Amino acid sequence: MSEEIVYAHLKLRDSVKKENMQKSEKHRGEVPSAPSCSQHKTVLILILLCLLMLVGLGVLGGLFHTTLETEIIKSNELQGIKEELQRNISLQLMLNHNSSKIIGNLSAMLQKTATQLCRELYKKEPEHKCKPCPKGSKWYKDSCYFKLGGLRTWQKSEIQCSVQNASLLKIKNKSVLEFVKSERLNNYWLGLSPRKDQAKSEKLTETIFLSAGFEGSMPDLRLLVITDDD
Incomplete structure (x- = not known):
């Protein structure tokens, strides 16, 4: 009986060895399969796309x-x-x-x-x-004279004359004085020095114009009304 058990045990061990050897030989004989054709095409397409993108x-x-x-x-x-x-x-x-x-x-x-x-x-x-002379002016002694209508301040009168390329009249001789008197004007701006007295009227004579008190244009003059008693 004991002989049969030993034999069976040996036989079992031998069969296991043989099986292991067969498996190892089988694994040694296996060769990895080559990549398929579709994989090659995919790689080539990707490479081509990359090249096209770079271009x-x-x-x-x-x-x-x-x-x-x-x-x-x-x-x-x-x-x-x-x-x-x-x-x-x-x-x-x-x-x-x-x-x-x-x-x-x-x-x-x-x-x-x-x-x-x-x-x-x-x-x-x-x-x-x-x-x-321009229209509306009068010629007298090598000069043109014209009258400004209405009442204005000294400054506005100067501006109005300047616009017409003229200046306010400054009487320097008796002849011009007589010409002005002949025009029968009512209101004048005169180039006189300010007076200390409060005289409201003055006779238009050569004394006014041909005296030391006549100094030309003064910016602070007031309207002086001069009447002719003749």
Whole structure:
């Protein structure tokens, strides 16, 4: 009985060894399978896509660089044109200003010459049609005189005369005084020094104008009413 048990035990151990050896031999004989064809295609497609993307990025970069350079060139050209136009406009404005000034000077000179000629004709022929003074003015002793309507302050009267290229009358001789008296005017601004007394009226005589008290325009004068007793 004991002999059978030993034999069975040995047989079992031998069978286990044999099985293990077969398994190891089987594993040694196995070879890894080669990658399939579809995997190769996928890898190639991915590589191709990457190359195409790189080429596309290069093309886009080149286009952007070219476009940027073109825009910079155009911007510089436009800036140059703008500066040239500004210089031309400034030059034209300067020329126009100079031309206007020259024309104005020539016009004033011609007007002055024409007025002088007209005055000479008027002296020789008082009835001559040539009028040396503007419309509404009177010619007397080489000067033109005109009356301002209404009442104004001294400053406003000066401004009104200045607008018409004239000045307030300053009587320097008896002849002009007689001319003013002949006009029968009511209100005057006179170039007199301020008086200490409160006289409200004064006879219009040469004493007023041809005395040391006559000093020209005073900005603080009041309206002086002068009456003629003649």
